[in-house]
Amino acid sequence: MISEQFALPSRNPKQAGTVRVRIAPSPTGDPHVGTAYIGLLNYLFAKQRGGAFVLRIEDTDRTRFVATSEQMIFDALRWVGLTWDEGPDVGGPYGPYRQSERTEIYREYCDKLIASGHAYRAFETPEELEAERKQQMAAKLPPKYNGPSRNYTPQQAEAAVAEGKPYTVRLRVPDGDKPAGTASTTFRDELRGDITFDHVNVDDQVLLKSDGYPTYHLANVVDDHLMGITDVIRAEEWISSTPKHVLLYQAFGWDLPRFWHMPLLRNVDKSKISKRKNPVSLIYYRQAGYLPQALLNFLGLMGGGMAQPTEQEIVSKGLDTKLADVFSLEDMLERYDFHRISLGGPVFDLTKLKWMNGEYLRAMNPDAFFDALRQTIFSDSYLREIAPLVQTRMETLAQFGDMADFFFKDDVQPSPDVFVPKKRTLEETLAFAGDLLTVLEAAAWETTAIDAAMRTLLTDKQWSVKEAFMLLRAIITGKTASPPLLESLIVLGKARSLDRMRRFLDAQKKALALAGRGK
Template structure:
């Protein structure tokens, strides 16, 4: 154990999407492993055949890789400890279960689920903790069932499960890397089912066997697993194995502080991807939910590389953390503000292409799809958008002539003389050479000054005509990027369509 290469794991069940809590668990496992120059492994826990979802495994791994979490070993990457899918390891569980049976640490149980339920109800009615009544505990383990009876049931082909025999009154203790010492009394623990009647192991059994065989040094998982620690520890003891180190992470919470769940917002990483969040922001955000560098650091933005360099389990907090979308949004903006243009251009080209497929435009498709044009749009808009796709959707006027004008804004900015002034200014604009922000600005100021008017009387209407909306980047720069042709077209067309308020 000492001096051993660190190995951590993320062990999802392939039942659907990747939960953001799962992403954080995977991330912490990954960061810790990488920090320690170790390996991060993905194992698929598909011991519940009924819950298995087609394609889930692929999707889980794909989403992790989207986030930048690439496994050193997994069903897809291979490795020396495979197979990495539990349903392909059934013979192993059977083999180890037999050992437990031989050593009297486990026993056959033929109780039906109806019996179990009945027993549970009875105990509940009596005010007792629902617990298996050990009806099938064999004589040699202190129970009442002769081995001949067990042999007979097996011979008859009766369905059975195998349960672990939890010793009666022992104290189970371990040192959690995040929480410190935690102690349990075995009398509160049920005789956990190890092998189900369909021949598959339960989570508890399979994960202990695999964690040992795959030689993980550290198990980093959600706090919801803390109560099952004694079962796992007892199994290690039965086998005479040294357990790995454990770290139980605090939970991710809904705004009402319950365990993060659907119905109170999005929980699937894919939901956030779909909305346009970047891997940079999601990873950064989720990493900070429970971990921080400490010691007066005021850094908020961390790259994956920095996280790897700085992460430590000692600095993971104990209390649950609310998944606060507002801060995520802020982080996303930070990344958009600082991301290289080329990268954004690449990202938004397909978005633009899709929009262009849906809608006609009077602009030159070639022009507005060019790197140069997109680069200019990005320069003007990067401090104004919340997501990359908004470079296209939120600033649609860079790609499509407006087909409506903000009513309130028109009402506020139009005076009876506005259209006349605009008509006159159009001639001035036609003459502006070159058609640059500076030239447009001085043209406008020179136009307005002799009339004793403020620039604002034209600025606002121009913006509305050019973009359809009352907000956006610097007017002059916007006009420059749009180009003379589009600007004049939009002004002329707009004046025909605007209903001047009386």
């Protein structure tokens, strides 16, 4: 029996006809700009229909969990202008809203699936699964679970459990091991129409991991049902997972929500937006001096759902046709139409975002502009972090600007004579800088972790500490001398530091290509 603590309230919002939507970010690092994009769409959908917007935290991936990330998600989404009706920090009738606090629910629902034959315990070890995957790839077959546990009798499974064998719980996909065409799942996407997946392409997905935590698939479906979610609005990368979710809804005997899969944000070259080509951290945009209303406006342009003002509106409201793309959240609530969304990937063009941010900055009165500077680039908290790093090196206060200017610059591009060590070539220096970026992306952002990560790389690549610190100092500050480097990285922040490294590498690769030395 599902505990009384977790029972649905007596009035199911789905049955009452109330629209309910949600976003479910994972606290695994800096909040992603894609979370704000999908969050905005969910917010607009709910508020246009008098419904509820729910924030749920999907924190069951304990290997990637970052303790500070949840609060960062709350702060970043509120900064960009979004609020929610229910969530971990505001409460609500369908909680708990953290999945780590709902593990009892998932286990009990897993037991129901096992009892009904829609799921089974799988006892294969990670090594056995990896060997199977390699065999399938060698045979040019799609990697897919095909272990013997699927065919265990209930008695065999119970005996393995009694022996203490660790196990996962997997979804039993009907006819998943038969030739193509014998079984399939069809669901409706509100933007694309009916989509069908043959079960030969649908794996027996893990629902409950061996550590007792659910995977995204089980927790997603159970939570959406228990929280009365009527419309699932998420990125199109989840389309391939939807058949598994539909099968779970059917196994439980639950009604399906409506599915809306939004086109992915794209780089200018149409590749999926990624930190390798664009800053994706909302923290970066806040620290770099973008205005939240400009960023929200920019995200509202993605997908083409925003109806342009009519000629009559332009005349009656005295609008500038050049600024037709500049609008407020209130304008979005009035004019955003989900059926206008284009399935072509919306381009996340930083050039346009900077233009838009400039329009907002120029529209401010001087006092508001001054306040914006003091709240971000020249905030008391930021200046207090910088001051101790330069204090012992100064003879007059006027020297502060010379020593600390790189903390306030948007772009720092050192010349090769500054960043290339004497015994290194430009090409091998840039190759090492790329390796350094990869290492720092994975490092915890505190001095001892950064230092340890760098020294491991130095040993592996046979670079000296002096060479590596000279290179990193040049990339971050544009200088050969600076305040303490590691401490400066902490103050500048991970998002801005890594963005500075990416921009450096991009600029240098372009310069090499122009010189005919790049690949």
